[in-house]
Structure formats: structure tokens, C-alpha cells
Amino acid sequence: MNNIIRNCIYQGKNLFRDGSFLFWGMTYPIIMAVFFYAAFNGMMNVNIEDINIGIKENKGISNILEEIDFINVHKIDESEVSEKLESGEIDAFVDGNLNLIVKKSGINQTIIKEVVEQIKQILKLNRPVDGSEFSVSYVTGKNQEANSIVVIFYSLIAMVSTYGIYAGIATASLVQANLSNIGIRINATPLRKENFLIAGVIVSFLMNLLANAILLLFINYVLKIHLFNDIKYSAVFIILGNLFGVILGIFIGVSNKKSSNTKTLIAIAVTLLLSFFSGMMGPWIKVMLDEYIPFLNRINPVSIITNNLYRINLLGSTRSAVEGAIMLLFYCMVFLLLSYVFLRRKSYDSI
Amino acid sequence: MRMIVKVKNVVKRYSEKIALDHFNMEVYEGEILGLLGPNGCGKTTAINCILSLLSFDKGEIEVFGKKMTPNSYDIKRQIGLVPQEVSVFENLTVRENIDYFCGLYVDDKNVRKRYVDEAIEFVDLKDYVKFYPKKLSGGLKRRLNIACGIVHKPKLIFMDEPTVAVDAQSRNFILEGIKRLNGESSTVVYTTHYLEEAEMLCSRIVIMDNGKDIVSGTTEELKAMITTSEKIVVSFVSIEDSVASLMKGIPHVIDIERNGEDFIIKFENGINNLSNLLSFITEHNLTYTKLYSKLPTLNDVFLELTGKELRD
């Protein structure tokens, strides 16, 4: 225990003073945030107007939808649906079986989808649906200029929450005799590799969490974009994102003998790709995937974090929170186990 | 004396390349053992196998009488390693690095502080304790590398070419330090390809080539093993080739080499060689400008045993 604390202190110092951590971990996410703010804010800085939903007359659902503040319900005939969707008079049409028909992909459609999904869930439980449940969180969301840019920010936060991946890779390299000179020395001492790694995980996790906190404060107080209505649930996902990142880094670090540079490139590619699919380069990709390959967003860890941050804070829905958290924990367990398998091989064939 | 390291018939292959070829070595308590051999002969591989950092294909290794494994933490506790490459944390200062590694062996805070101070003294880095390694010159980095390996006062120290790239003054300082460590009851295994260092420092030497231990013994024992026991260098004001060739007839001469004006005459069996040569010189009325005798060096030993010079 003593040993682990001492290792935490020294590894923490070593990581914190590292120029690449200070830049990539601390500064770069802030630069990205400013960049996104500049690039997207002007372009999309429109308040979402009320959402227009088309619906067939005399269905119980229309009462519920009408109760929701921000939704205008238009009773229309099925024959008009296509035309009205085309013209933009309605954003979506809900048929008698609560199926959603849309022509475009966009933030309004995503919100409608969330709402309808939630109504379906509630109906399944045979609970009376109260339209006001939906208004509260959304109204706050709306006051915060809810627009597409927030999705991008949730995605950015999701991505940087996994940035512990780099510290994870570095830790793995320091403890392996075939990967670094320090590794040779450490393997010759009585220090157990597990303890070095545990300390590395703790330190990488805390450091990245600190970097995340700084980014969030920056977004909140400097860019003045208010992203969080439900801090507790949001924190769960950011913390899980951190854990996932560090453990994935350890796994990439111990599972192969590629150079540290190659591993870092792998990590960059992995995080960027996952973030891209989760909507960081514009919400259209996320909306499109939701539409055509919803499976992918349900297993993509960065999407899980993005989607949950978005649902929790913008829609006040924790519908998928438990599933998402379990999924992320599952990933952590799997990569931790695999890393352990790779580490168990004790002497090296070649140094 | 107690044997504390035993390496028997160890074979280590890196895919195709054989790095250790039935290698044998013994280390006795209290000695400074020199592992001497040219670049690429397998010195570092041997150390890494002994420490169980590397797996090997065949053979046995015992340290302090027990089979060495990667989990032999109680054995590792008594060992110090100064690796060939500088192996320190880039973002920890000199003092933090030494303290970190000391702490892996020594729990008591006060003892640790004393040990760290002594190690800093030992490598003379007092003026640099707050420096980061990247701000240290190559030689100073090597001294830090040494300090990190010996700070916990291990019973058995492996030093892998610690003086490479160190200036002559620092080198002497380090060599003196190693003798002091040895005096304080550390056994030292010292690899080098510098003959002079091995000769000056080590109480016993294992000569290694191509992954094999060629021969081992004290410097004197090694020198006694070869036939050339003395070399005399002489150069003359002038000498006819015919006369020069007559020198081969002097008793005990094995071979004569000519290097410009200098004749290097190799003798076996050391007695009376110089007086025999002087008689030859008077006999032929020769005038010489210089004349001196060289005792055999480890290089001669190496040359005779392996057929090649041990030079960088």
C-alpha cells in the first residue's frame, strides 16, 4: 500500500511535468473547444423553434404530445404526410403505432425520437404519461440556447474523457523491460509490476479527470455554454470515460511490442474515429447512424458517453444511462483482463 | 569464498542469432568480477539472463544459492543494477530519481535520506540535485544512472559498462568509487570492453567472445596462460635486412614484427631475454635509439586466445 502511494506520487510528478501531457491533456482540449465554438456557434446560433409534429387524428398520443411545451401538434391526414415533411411544415410524423416518419435528419428529429421512445417506454410500463415530465428539462435546455453546438461539445467532452489513454500507454511502456530502459531497471527491482501499473492507472485517471474539470470550467465560465443540468449523472459518465481511456491505454501498451509512437498513433486514430461516429464533426453523422445503424452508437463507448450526456442534460432522460454505464464497465473489465493476461508472461524473449 | 552467482551452460537465442552459447560464469562473494569482451559478445545478454529479465533456452542460473525467477523478489532485494543505457525518469530531478529507486528497497525514511545523500556524494552530483536529466551532460547522466543502481547498498551489483562516454577524470572517480563499494562488502560484476579498466579494477576476469566464456582467472593467471611472456621493442639507427633477419636466432624468440623503425620482438619464457638481445646488439655493432620491454597485456591474452584484437 505504502509502495503504491509512493509510486503514485512519483509517477504523478513524472506525468504532470511532462510537456506532452500538459499540451495534449490540458491545453489541446481547450483549443478544440474554442475552435468548435468559433466554427459552429455563429453558424448555428439559432434557438430551436418549436418542433412541429404531424399526427393522425384521434390517437391518445396526441394528448400527451400536446401537453409538451415545445411541441406543436398538427393533426394531418396520412396522404399529406410526405408533402408536409418535404415542405418542412412538420419535422416528423408519428403514426398510430408510434412509428416515426422523417425526411430529414436534424436536431429536431433527434429530440422527437427521444421523446417518442420515452413515451413508448412509459406506455410499456402501463404508467400514465404526463406531458409535463418532458417540459421541465427541455425548457431549461432551451433557455441555454440549446442548439446543435451542444451535441458537438458533449462529443468533445466524451472524447477528452478518454484521453487517459496516452498516460495509460506511457505507464505500460515504463514497466515493460522490452519497451523502455526504465522498464529494465524496474524489472530488476523488487517492485511488483502490478503495483506500478495500479499506481499508473490511479495517477493517469486523476490527472485526466483534472484536465476534464478544467475544460468543463472553461466551457462553462469562459465560453458561457451551459451544458450540465444534472451534474451527478453526467459525472458518472465522465468518470467512466476516464476509466475506460486509461485501461484501454494500458491494454494498447502491454498487448504488443510496437514503439510508443506507433501506439500513440493507434490511440489517436481510435479516439478520433470513435468521436467522429459519435458526432464530434457535426451532429449529422450521429443522427445518420442513429437512423441507419443504431447498433453502432450503442456499442461505441464515446457515443455512449455523448448520447448519455445529451439525454441526461438536454432531455432530462436517464433512459439509457444504466445500459450505457454497464456497457462501459464491461469494456473496462474486458481490457483489464486482457492486459493482465499479457502481463503475466514474466521474462522477456528479447529486450 | 562463497559462490553467489552460478551460470551453467546457458544458451540464449534471439530468433536466429545465438547470443549466449553454453555460457558459464561464477561470482564469488567479495570480488570484483570483470566480464570482458568485445561489442556484441553477449555481456548485456548475460546480465539480463542472470536477473531473469530475459528468458533463455537452456542452462541453469542460481543467485545466492537459489534458482532465479522473475518473481524472486527476496533475491532482487539484495541486487543492484546499473544498466548499460541511462534508465531514469525524464521528469524527475536527480534527487527524486535516486530517492524513488532507493524507496523500492528501503522503507525507513531516515535511512533512505542518508542513503540518498551518500549516493549523491558517491557520484559527486551535489551541485545538480535539482536538475532534470535532460539538462545533464552525457557523463553526468551516467553518474546519475550509477547512483540509482547502487543507492540501496546492495550486496551484489551488476554494472554494465558504466564508464562508456565518461571523461577520464570522471572515469577514475567512478572506478575509485567502485573499489570503495567493494570495500564496503559489495560484490561487483563489471562488464567492459576496456582492458585497462578490467586490469586495474577487477580481482578476477572472465573473457568472453561470441557468447562463450573463453577463459577466467586473475590477471596474472590469464597472462601466465599464453606463450608470449615478453615483448621487447627496439629501433636502430640503421640495420641491414640481413642482420635483422638474424634476430630470429636469438633464444626464445617466437616472432618479430616490424612497425616502421620499430622492431617488436616477442619472446616466450621471460628469463634473460633482454640480456640475450643486448649481446646480439654488441655482437653486430648496432646502435639503438630506443629499447624497452613490455610485459604482456590482456590484449595479448585476448589476441592469442581468440585470434583477434580487443579494441574498439
Ligand SMILES: Nc1ncnc2c1ncn2[C@@H]1O[C@H](COP(=O)(O)OP(=O)(O)OP(=O)(O)O)[C@@H](O)[C@H]1O
Ligand atoms: N533484442 C535483440 N534481438 C536480436 N538480437 C539481439 C538483441 N539484443 C542483442 N542482440 C544481439 O545479441 C548479441 C549480444 O548482444 P549484447 O547486447 O548482449 O552484447 P554486449 O556484449 O553487451 O555488447 P556491447 O558491448 O555492445 O554492449 C549481439 O550480436 C546483438 O546484436
Ligand SMILES: [Mg+2]
Ligand atoms: Mg552491452
